[in-house]
Amino acid sequence: MTPPERLPEPRMDGVRFGSIDLGDGEVLKAAPREWSWFFYVRHGTMLIRRGEDPPVTVRAGEVFGGDSRSGFEIREATGRRGLVRTFAELAPYDPAADQPLMILAAHAPLSANVLLSSFSQHIHVTPEDPGPTAARLRALVDFVEDELSGDDALVDREGVLQRLAELILVTLVRHQVVTADDIRATLPTALADQRLWRALGAFQRAPAAHWTVERLAAAAGMSRTAFAIRFRELIGEPPLHTLTRLRMGMATEMLQQPDVPLKRIAERIGYTTEAAFCRAFANHFGTSPGRWRQGRIVN
Numbered sequence: 576m577t578p579p580e581r582l583p584e585p586r587m588d589g590v591r592f593g594s595i596d597l598g599d600g601e602v603l604k605a606a607p608r609e610w611s612w613f614f615y616v617r618h619g620t621m622l623i624r625r626g627e628d629p630p631v632t633v634r635a636g637e638v639f640g641g642d643s644r645s646g647f648e649i650r651e652a653t654g655r656r657g658l659v660r661t662f663a664e665l666a667p668y669d670p671a672a673d674q675p676l677m678i679l680a681a682h683a684p685l686s687a688n689v690l691l692s693s694f695s696q697h698i699h700v701t702p703e704d705p706g707p708t709a710a711r712l713r714a715l716v717d718f719v720e721d722e723l724s725g726d727d728a729l730v731d732r733e734g735v736l737q738r739l740a741e742l743i744l745v746t747l748v749r750h751q752v753v754t755a756d757d758i759r760a761t762l763p764t765a766l767a768d769q770r771l772w773r774a775l776g777a778f779q780r781a782p783a784a785h786w787t788v789e790r791l792a793a794a795a796g797m798s799r800t801a802f803a804i805r806f807r808e809l810i811g812e813p814p815l816h817t818l819t820r821l822r823m824g825m826a827t828e829m830l831q832q833p834d835v836p837l838k839r840i841a842e843r844i845g846y847t848t849e850a851a852f853c854r855a856f857a858n859h860f861g862t863s864p865g866r867w868r869q870g871r872i873v874n
Contacts, residue, residue: 578678578823583768584809587683587709587737587744588683588684588739589683590681590683590736590737590740591665591681591682591683592665592668592679592680592681592719592723592736592740593664593665593666593667593668593680593681593723594665594666594667594668594672594677594678594679594680595614595649595665595666595676595677595678595680596669596672596674596677597619597621597649597650597651597657597665597674597676597678598651598656598657598658598675598676599651599652599653599654599657599675600650600651600653600655600656600657600658601648601650601651601654601659601660601676602648602649602651602656602657602658602659602660602711603648603649603650603659603660603661604646604647604659604660604661604662604664605643605646605648605662606714607626607643607644607645607646607647607687608643608644608646609642609644609684610618610642610643610683610684610685611640611641611643611682611683611684611685612639612640612641612642612643612647612680612681612682613638613639613640613680613681613682613740614633614638614639614640614649614678614679614680615637615638615678615679615680615712615716616633616634616635616636616638616639616676616677616678617677617678617679618633618635618674618675618676618677619635619652619674619675619676619769620632620633620634620635620648620651620652620653620674620676621633621650621651621652621676621678622649622650623639623647623648623649623650623768624639624647624648624738625641625642625643625645625646625647625697626644626645626646626647627645628645628697629700629832629834629835630650630838631697632652633699634701634707636702636713637700637702638698638699638700638712638747639697639698639699639700640697640698640699640747641698642685643682643694643695644681644685648828649678651675652676652818653675654675654745657769665680665681665682667723668720668723668724669717670720670724671720679716679719679720681719681740681743683740684780685691688740688846689770690860698747698750700712700747700750700752704750706744706750708747708749708750709847712743712746712747715739715742715743715746719736719739721722722735722736722739723736737799739822742853743854747814755795768805768809769801770796770797770805771795771802771805771806771809771810772792772796773794773796774792774794774795774802774814775817775821776794777791777794778791778794778818778821779821781807782821782822782825782843782844783842783843783844783845784845785845786815786818786845787815788802788803788813788814788815791814792805802814818839819855819859820859821847822844822846822855822858822860823855823856825843825844826844826852826856826864827867829843829865830868831865831868833868836853837849837853837864837865840852840864841853852864853865
């Protein structure tokens with residue numbers, strides 16, 4: 576598949592950069608908002624939980640990206656549970672800050688970019704990941720920090736930060752294309768037609784909904800026939816086959832969390848019963864979700 580020459584426009588209008596600094600065991604809670612977030616942990620270790628998802632540990636030098644449609648909670652991970660506060664706004668970046676947990680953060684409206692509203696899973700990048708992503712993100716973060724700590728009179732600071740945010744986004748998209756099995760075969764070609772990407776984004780935002788070709792076509796702003804033909808032309812398979820692949824990718828992501836029951840996974844990705852999910856999983860992978868989970872955890 577040939578990647579698109581350009582990603583969808585507009586890019587990152589409305590992005591805001593700043594800091595989140597927490598003391599020992601301190602907790603920050605953010606209410607649900609139609610935002611996409613970027614976190615770079617400068618110092619310390621954070622636990623982040625989005626909605627009812629299991630928490631993810633993010634250490635110094637690592638990046639975490641995700642949305643806040645279900646809200647999120649960040650905790651400084653090394654101390655006992657401490658003061659709980661509610662997120663109001665990002666603090667100004669302070670290179671001299673000294674807290675157990677220091678995060679360079681950014682948020683942008685999900686409406687700023689069709690890509691932002693389309694990823695249902697979070698993105699977690701560590702320095703140990705293969706490939707150049709971690710090093711490139713570190714370089715981009717250095718540029719952001721220089722911009723934030725420079726003279727307030729710098730020409731077009733907001734424009735420069737927006738462009739840096741766009742480069743961060745493209746870097747994360749490239750990382751997803753390489754590392755995420757569930758979108759590797761879909762992302763490059765779907766981006767060639769924003770109507771298809773809108774439909775896939777609508778599915779990613781609500782995978783538990785009852786999706787039909789008609790409903791996908793409506794999300795794309797196309798007739799059922801035109802959508803089905805265009806989809807097969809670009810993706811190489813019928814729309815509902817792609818949805819099954821995406822659902823199975825979501826399932827494997829959640830199966831790696833041993834405390835998430837199969838019934839809950841089934842409900843979250845659009846299967847009415849645990850049995851229906853297990854049949855679909857076995858048909859797709861040739862093994863049951865329970866055995867898949869056991870093998871992954873053991874290994």
